[in-house]
Amino acid sequence: MATLQRESDVAATREAVVAGLSAYNAARAGERNSVPLALSLRDDDGVIVGGLIGELKWEWLHVDLLWIDEAHRGKGHGEALVAMAEDAAREHGARGVYLSTMSLQAPDFYPKLGYRQYGVMEDYPVAGHRIHHFAKAL
Incomplete structure (x- = not known):
């Protein structure tokens, strides 16, 4: 018999869920071959004034x-x-890139770079805004 419950130990629960899902996915799609990606823009004093954070996994960024x-x-x-x-x-062998951006951020930026919108969710993060999902084949 199994029981449902809300957990107070989020870290342990997350670890178990990630391990189970990772094993399931690897059996069907191969190892995730995950590589973190961090790029920065620095000013003349070396202070980070911009950047991009991502993850290379399977055949995608x-x-x-x-x-x-x-x-x-x-x-x-x-x-x-x-x-x-x-x-x-x-260089990682990726077939494409995918990302999401909110209407209050930069949804008009990505199409100029060749990204196509494949979905929109209304009223996110709050009513009147949207989250836009983009992808680009490499």
Whole structure:
């Protein structure tokens, strides 16, 4: 018999769920071959003023975060970071890139770089906004 319950030890529960799901996925899609990706934009003093965080896994790059400080926007840094990430993905043998961005962020940025929108969820993160899902074949 199995029981359902809300767990207080989130870390242990997460570890068990990740281990089980990872084993299931590996049996069907092969090893995840996960490689974290961190790219930065630094100012003249070496301070990080932008960056891209992602994960190379299986045959894809997932871009989790992309940020450029307001003072450094509009200078091509975002495009350069995405291009650098795409190059890393190609080196990893990736077939494509996927990511999500909110309407209050940069949904108009990615189509200019060849990304196609494959989904939208309304009222996220709050009513009146949307989250846009994009992908690009490499």
